[in-house]
Amino acid sequence: MTAAIQDSRFMRALRREPVDRTPIWLMRQAGRYLPEYLATRAEAGDFLTLAGTPEMAAEVTLQPIRRYGFDAAILFSDILILPHEMGLGLGFTPGEGPKFERPLRDPQEIHALPRLDPNEATGYVMDAVRLIRRDLPEDVPLIGFAGSPWTVATYMIEGGSSRDFKLAKKMLLEHPEDADALIRLLADSTADYLLAQVEAGVNAVMVFDSWGGALSPAMFKRFSLAGMQRIVDRVKASAPETPVILFAKGCGGMLESLADTGCQALGVDWTTRLSDARTRVGDRVALQGNLDPVVLTTNPEVVERAVADVLEDFGPGSGHVFNLGHGITPDVPVEHVQVLVDTVRRLSQRRSA
Ligand code: CP3
Secondary structure, rough: OOHHHOOOOHHHOOOOOOOOOEEEEEOOOOOOOOOOHHHHHHHHOHHHHHHHOOOHHHHHHHHHHHHHHHOOEOOOOOHHHHHHHHHHHHEOOOOOOEEEOOOOOOHHHHOOOOOOHHHHHOHHHHHHHHHHHHOOOOOEEEOEEEHHHHHHHHHHHOOOOOOOOHHHHHHHOHHHHHHHHHHHHHHHHHHHHHHHHHHOOEEEEEEEOOHHHHHHHHHHHHHHHHHHHHHHHHHHHOOOOOEEEEEEEOOHHHHHHHHOOOOOEEEOOOOOOOHHHHHHHOOOEEEEEOOOHHHHOOOHHHHHHHHHHHHHHHHHOOEEEEEEEOOEEEOOOOOHHHHHHHHHHHHOOOOOO
């Protein structure tokens, strides 16, 4: 990793070192709220072609950096690419979300799943990383990512998005040993995949546990946290310079356990106060978050006030990366994102020095 990257605001904030102002990037910053994204996606025809064509994936990764000058870029891909390449057959129907042609319904099928070679099965992702790293300003860090084993397993078992995760939870409850094996296999494949991204040029990695909040504390520890722990251990052992960010949505009660994994930063959603998170774990990890994305659908005055509240709540000192508490939605006006970015820059200037 170059000195320019190591000295960037984002990397410094992850190490909880002083910064001139709070770094900001947004989950799903490359997405449908951006007209230039919609144009490239129309050119690609569909989402999987977009994610599977390195030049196009690189282009949409760079679009929000050009428009807003965010302090970090995030690789354009999806958490469902891995199970797709494991043979489940991903499809995206507009308006319906992701669907797997061959979901995992019989626990015996778990034991037949392949452990992928990430450079072979997902070589196009690594090619995209190399192209992005070539074209990104040299002081802007690139974040690689994957889904958490539990969150990816919910899609594999349910066959798509779900409201209550009944099939996935039944698998954990009725076939816990098979479920442990699935989590282990996904954790090992995900660690291989993230380490290949690091080798190709990403500077930090983030694990999205979007549905950790659907589990009881005991089930979260056995099936979600255990998988993320295995990933953190592998990344720390093989790429000790690469910070790991864990984002477990709806898991405010689990922050101490998440910090205990040895990760460098925790994503926090808007249901937990940053000041509370900071008191509980802030001396061990940096915090990333936590504006409710709905704020961006309102008006500039509300956006400014809500940004001030988030910065105020975190308080003085370093270790904060400004972000949303979940991904930006397609209905957000691009002007509101500009207000958000300007306000974070203006209000955080001295606070974090
Ligand atoms: O953040 C970024 O800009 C990088 C790209 C990124 C995408 N998906 C692109 C995408 C990232 C980091 C993700 C993560 C992801 N994907 C998660 C975890 C984060 C979260 O939101 O909880 C999950 C659960 C998924 C699964 C997924 N992918 C769903 C449920 C959908 C369809 C629903 C939706 O939002 O449209 C996707 C498709 C997807 N992945 C889109 C994008 C920009 C929309 C596709 C389109 O252009 O139509």
